[in-house]
Amino acid sequence: MKVISGTNLEQAKSHNRRVVIESIRTNGPLSRAALARLTALTTQTVSNIVEELERAEILKAEAPQRIARGQPITPYSINPDGGYSIGLELERDHAVGLLTDLSGSVRARVERVVDRPTPADAMPILAAITDELQRSFSFDRARLLGVGIALPGRYATEGVTSLSPATLPGWQNFPVARELGKLLGVPVLVENDATAAAIGERLYGVARGLNSFVYLFLGGGIGAGMFLDGHLYRGSRSNAGEIGHMIVAPNGLPCICGKRGCLDRYVSLGSAYEYLNIREIELQAPHTLDALIEQQRSRIDEWAGAAAEAMRQTIDFLELAFDPQTIVLGGPMPPSLLQRLVSQLEPLHTPVNPGIERSLPRIVIGTTGRDTAILGAAALPIFSQTNPQFDVLQKPIGKKP
Numbered sequence: 001m002k003v004i005s006g007t008n009l010e011q012a013k014s015h016n017r018r019v020v021i022e023s024i025r026t027n028g029p030l031s032r033a034a035l036a037r038l039t040a041l042t043t044q045t046v047s048n049i050v051e052e053l054e055r056a057e058i059l060k061a062e063a064p065q066r067i068a069r070g071q072p073i074t075p076y077s078i079n080p081d082g083g084y085s086i087g088l089e090l091e092r093d094h095a096v097g098l099l100t101d102l103s104g105s106v107r108a109r110v111e112r113v114v115d116r117p118t119p120a121d122a123m124p125i126l127a128a129i130t131d132e133l134q135r136s137f138s139f140d141r142a143r144l145l146g147v148g149i150a151l152p153g154r155y156a157t158e159g160v161t162s163l164s165p166a167t168l169p170g171w172q173n174f175p176v177a178r179e180l181g182k183l184l185g186v187p188v189l190v191e192n193d194a195t196a197a198a199i200g201e202r203l204y205g206v207a208r209g210l211n212s213f214v215y216l217f218l219g220g221g222i223g224a225g226m227f228l229d230g231h232l233y234r235g236s237r238s239n240a241g242e243i244g245h246m247i248v249a250p251n252g253l254p255c256i257c258g259k260r261g262c263l264d265r266y267v268s269l270g271s272a273y274e275y276l277n278i279r280e281i282e283l284q285a286p287h288t289l290d291a292l293i294e295q296q297r298s299r300i301d302e303w304a305g306a307a308a309e310a311m312r313q314t315i316d317f318l319e320l321a322f323d324p325q326t327i328v329l330g331g332p333m334p335p336s337l338l339q340r341l342v343s344q345l346e347p348l349h350t351p352v353n354p355g356i357e358r359s360l361p362r363i364v365i366g367t368t369g370r371d372t373a374i375l376g377a378a379a380l381p382i383f384s385q386t387n388p389q390f391d392v393l394q395k396p397i398g399k400k401p
């Protein structure tokens with residue numbers, strides 16, 4: 001049976017609420033009149049929503065502004081202290097937690113070194129990070145909306161991973177959201193790291209306000225987060241964007257997935273480490289890697305040359321398949337390494353429509369740095385409070401729902 005979901009009044013109301021919040025988040029402080037103009041909602045609807053959100057302390061009134069004629073206007077902004085959220089990230093070699101306020105500002109950060117943890121290893125570490133974050137910043141605990149976690153790799157159903165052993169051992173079918181939620185006593189939302197990073201970049205970074213972009217997450221492996229036509233695109237089994245196992249070099253280097261010549265084997269941090277003959281666990285501080293890169297300049301340039309070749313092919317494919325406004329590069333790959341790679345990317349393959357004038361470059365570097373995925377993870381509970389379906393929030397503003 002085909003299920004088609006309708007829209008009832010309550011859904012429409014919460015959708016409008018999200019549209020108001022998103023408009024202010026994207027544009028900065030706005031008056032009721034400006035909100036009504038931007039959202040195509042009636043002034044009365046906007047007034048009701050603003051009043052409700054102000055009571056809930058999600059919005060706050062700024063100082064009234066005098067205008068030439070008529071009544072002074074009151075702009076409304078997001079109240080940073082209206083809610084807090086914790087974002088966690090678990091990668092093969094590190095776990096990080098951030099406490100953010102409602103505006104996305106980071107109020108506390110905790111990082112731990114890990115070595116390919118199993119769920120049994122990771123759960124207490126993640127709980128300890130959450131604990132430390134809450135102790136290091138004093139705030140009203142009732143306003144903690146929840147915890148979002150970004151994990152590498154594939155997913156089965158909601159909050160249940162089906163991570164391949166290639167990424168982290170022992171995570172097959174582990175119900176992360178349920179288990180971590182039990183341990184922490186707050187709702188936990190799970191997202192793959194590339195999609196979480198795309199959310200972070202869309203909310204706080206270079207992709208703010210963009211309607212279609214692809215985020216290339218360069219970490220231990222490589223994955224794509226896709227934000228297309230105003231929506232996150234996850235695919236039928238939440239595995240869209242697993243491009244690390246796309247073959248870019250037929251009969252190339254063997255991959256743990258069983259194929260040969262996968263993108264992961266040329267572009268990821270893992271492939272760079274392999275090229276430099278270093279073990280991840282030797283790199284507990286970022287400056288150690290920078291020192292190694294400095295020492296092995298010519299090896300790194302060789303790696304970057306091979307990686308750039310595979311990247312050009314990937315960028316060409318993504319542009320042809322999805323026609324994004326731009327492709328954002330980012331993730332935990334150290335900036336020194338990412339810069340080497342990017343410096344060798346040009347010239348990219350000829351685009352399908354070379355004559356067309358672009359408002360954005362074909363590739364841009366993400367601005368929120370290596371914490372992008374965690375910021376995106378932290379954003380998950382914030383929006384699930386007003387919206388159980390994050391991607392609905394992302395409908396382009398200015399259009400009637």
Ligand SMILES: [Zn+2]
Pocket residue numbers: 244245246255256257258259262264
């Ligand atoms: Zn593979």
